[in-house]
Amino acid sequence: MRPGNISSYVPQVRPHNKLRDGGIFFLISKRPLLELSGEEKLLYESMDGRRSVAELEMISPGACDLISKWHEAAILELIPPITSPAKPHLVVIEPHMDDAVLSAGGRLLHRRGQCRITILSVVKWSNFTSYLLLKRDSLSVQEITDLRLAESALVARLLGAEHRCLDWTDAPLRFWPNDWSPAILEKYSIAPHAFVNLFPNPRDVLLLADQLQQQLMALAPDELWIPMGLGDHVDHRITRSACLAMLASNRERFSRVPVFMYEDLPYASRVGHADEIRAALMGGGMRLVSSTEDITDVLEEKVRVASVYASQFKQSFIEPIVRNAAHCAGGSAGKLAESYHRIVGKIDLLPESHFCRGSSGLVLLRKKVRTLLPERKKCGRLTVIAVPSGHLGWWASDRKSLVFAFPNADIHVHASADLAWQANSGGISRLRLEAVRGGWKGWVGVISRELFRFGTPTVVVWQGAYGTRPLRMLKMLINLLMKYALPFRPVLFAKTLCDFCGILNEELDLSAVSKLRDVPARTACESAR
Secondary structure (H helix, E strand, O other): OOOOOOOOOEEEEOOOEEEEOOEEEEOOOOOOOEEOOHHHHHHHHHOOOOOOHHHHHHHOOOHHHHHHHHHHOOOEEEEOOOOOOOOOEEEEEEOOOOHHHHHHHHHHHHHOOOOEEEEEEEEEEOOOOHHHHHOOOOOOHHHHHHHHHHHHHHHHHHOOOEEEEEEEEOHHHHHOOOOOOHHHHHHHHHOOHHHHEOOOOHHHHHHHHHHHHHHHHHHOOOEEEEEOOOOOEHHHHHHHHHHHHHHHHOHHHHOOOOEEEEOOOOHHHOOOHHHHHHHHHHHOOOEEEEEEEEOHHHHHHHHHHHOOOOOOOOHHHHHHHHHHHHHHHHHHHOOOEEEEEEEEOOOOOOOHHHHOOOHHHHHHHHHHHHHHHHHHHHOOEEEEEEOOOOOOOOHHHHHHHHHHHOOOOEEEEEEEHHHHOOOOOOOEOOEEEEEEOOOHHHHHHHHHHHHOOOOOOEEEEOOOOOOOOOOHHHHHHHHHHHHHHHHHOOEEEEOOHHHHHHHHHHHOOHHHHHOOOOOOOOOOOOOOO
């Protein structure tokens, strides 16, 4: 879609398009998008993001037609001539650089030029482009971060907004801060969810809440939009909970600022999670007023603006997701809409487990943890059995939680060899990690040794812990534990080790956990720059 008269617009090349050898290439692609003549190359190099089409036409006659052609080919964007007022000030907080336009881009387009808009991203440092899913670690963290910042600056200009960014590191780099070898690329390409679908660390939530408070005190918003934290991605969950923590600790300052939650795309397609979060918030004494806004008139433009993040996804991939979400939000009326929820009344910070998808499974886990904790200091041994479909989670910090929660116990973690690589840092004297090899024979040996250690609390970590039908091997393991071990020991089931440790952290004194010095705390902002 192109505006009719573009003379007052400012053309700006998409930052992922690179001029090499007289051709325009997408990042490191070897196939040119366009071949340029000498005169076309001069025009291309003259587009600095400041000169209007009319000014370029004066320098290079015929520029208008050529710029129109390049716009149709998604080589460049046309920034409309917009002057925004200083007030009112709308601030939108997004976990990653693309979440605001994907989730609320239509509503932002409706407000373009009507108010001052600031988009505040949490995550800055990243190694992700679409190449990563193809097992191609082709660009450095610095190059990718610079590229994403440039894409976000362009998107902000198209929305009539300003972009700001905190200094956080993307979840995959926090999960695996070491060099990304071909083996790690292989694991990421097969199961990227293993790097991001994690239980937020409460210390990270409080750290981010403090940083957001400092930013918002300076920005002084008149209206605030925050993510609902849909799905399992840890960065979305941390951002939502940090926003709520920040608002809860600054009630007086933000008491007159309308706060709206937007539904995170593409995770809004997870049926029922928005209802679970609404129920959790309302159960905590808050009230949400849900609404939709018709964006039929700007949907095409929203898709176009979102496609500027081409380093992250192709338009052909993201457009059906955006359209489907708009159809669902529009309902039977046939509109295309975006859903949002206004928080009414006092805001409180609730435990993260209340917001998880399938939180009923964590409710049962919490009940069992509470029966276990009164005897935790008498416990001499704790066993963790992490089968292939499980997840070790934030190993560096979760093991500190285990050591603190069971101060007198020897902790034995038996993990499938497929999972043991996730333990990417050193050990603690009381905690032993054993990689189980040899398939069935290896697991039979582990189970045989553990079954008769009566009284030993046992945590079974597997993907189906909260209701999914177990695979044959897991079903046999569970039957063995239930038949022979349950009468003699507590047995707890968790989807990930960090789910279990997350519940422990919510039940125990986190400040005491953070004082342990034998394992350095995992900082949220560490990066592989």
